[in-house]
Amino acid sequence: MYVMVLIHFNLFFNFFFFNIIIEYKLDILDVALICGFYICSVLAGSLTLTDIILAYKQSCEKHHVEPNPKALEQLKQITCVTDRARCFDLSGEWLDYCSCESLEEILKSVQFDFISLQGAELEQNGASSLLDMFLYYESATHLDVSSNSGMGFSGWLSLSHLLRQSGCLWRLDACNMPMVDYAAQALSKALLTSRLTVLHLENTCLSGKPLFTLGMPSTHHPLEVHAI
Known part of the structure; x- marks a missing residue:
């Protein structure tokens, strides 16, 4: 739902700006995956x-x-x-x-x-x-x-x-x-x-x-x- 809202919103702007927002969202997901793996590693060690x-x-x-x-x-x-x-x-x-x-x-x-x-x-x-x-x-x-x-x-x-x-x-x-x-x-x-x-x-x-x-x-x- 959030991505669809972004797509609709950015129809009023240029395509380059849209790409920046989508890439930023993907970076946030990558950080979440890394943090999740780190937490699992710490717990596994105990x-x-x-x-x-x-x-x-x-x-x-x-x-x-x-x-x-x-x-x-x-x-x-x-x-x-x-x-x-x-x-x-x-x-x-x-x-x-x-x-x-x-x-x-x-x-x-x-x-x-x-x-x-x-x-x-x-x-x-x-x-x-x-x-x-x-x-x-x-x-x-x-x-x-x-x-x-x-x-x-x-x-x-x-x-x-x-x-x-x-x-x-x-x-x-x-x-x-x-x-x-x-x-x-x-x-x-x-x-x-x-x-x-x-x-x-x-x-x-x-x-x-x-x-x-x-x-x-x-x-x-x-x-x-x-x-x-």
């Missing part, structure tokens, strides 16, 4: 592993899903919640939207070197939600989303946002799923500003337009691509 496990179980109850045994077992092996844990492996686990949402209580408290979602049967809503969390909490330096052919447009869009904006992600594995046009376009645009240094796209049936699209970007740093 939590114990027991607190995190309890919060995850309560989140599962709220979203009407069972706690993932594989996730719980890995949480119990973490020795320090203030440092990045080595790995969060959910490969082969079926993660629907509610299961993805429940994982936020873990992600807001613990960061990882490597997160694997290989073969997690992600659909686009769950994938989009989870990837947005990875961006917000800077959850992983190495991410594997291979064998998730149901990510859809929303999932690939969120993945492209993650690649563009993450300050810590250096490697992405997205193998064993067809690279359709919209996925290649989203990935290509993201690589222009991404900090990614290693990209694995093996067995993605890259050919024709998607292959040409991915061949276009010129990153500001060396990018090692594997796409056999």
Whole structure:
């Protein structure tokens, strides 16, 4: 409503003035996101592993899903919640939207070197939600989303946002799923500003337009691509 009022009001002024106002509003939103992340980081630093496990179980109850045994077992092996844990492996686990949402209580408290979602049967809503969390909490330096052919447009869009904006992600594995046009376009645009240094796209049936699209970007740093 507020943006619509601004648009109507600024019809009486020039387009340049309108742009300044909209850009200022976006800056305010960016500040809010940064402040929110900082507050979450401070709170996470005061939590114990027991607190995190309890919060995850309560989140599962709220979203009407069972706690993932594989996730719980890995949480119990973490020795320090203030440092990045080595790995969060959910490969082969079926993660629907509610299961993805429940994982936020873990992600807001613990960061990882490597997160694997290989073969997690992600659909686009769950994938989009989870990837947005990875961006917000800077959850992983190495991410594997291979064998998730149901990510859809929303999932690939969120993945492209993650690649563009993450300050810590250096490697992405997205193998064993067809690279359709919209996925290649989203990935290509993201690589222009991404900090990614290693990209694995093996067995993605890259050919024709998607292959040409991915061949276009010129990153500001060396990018090692594997796409056999």
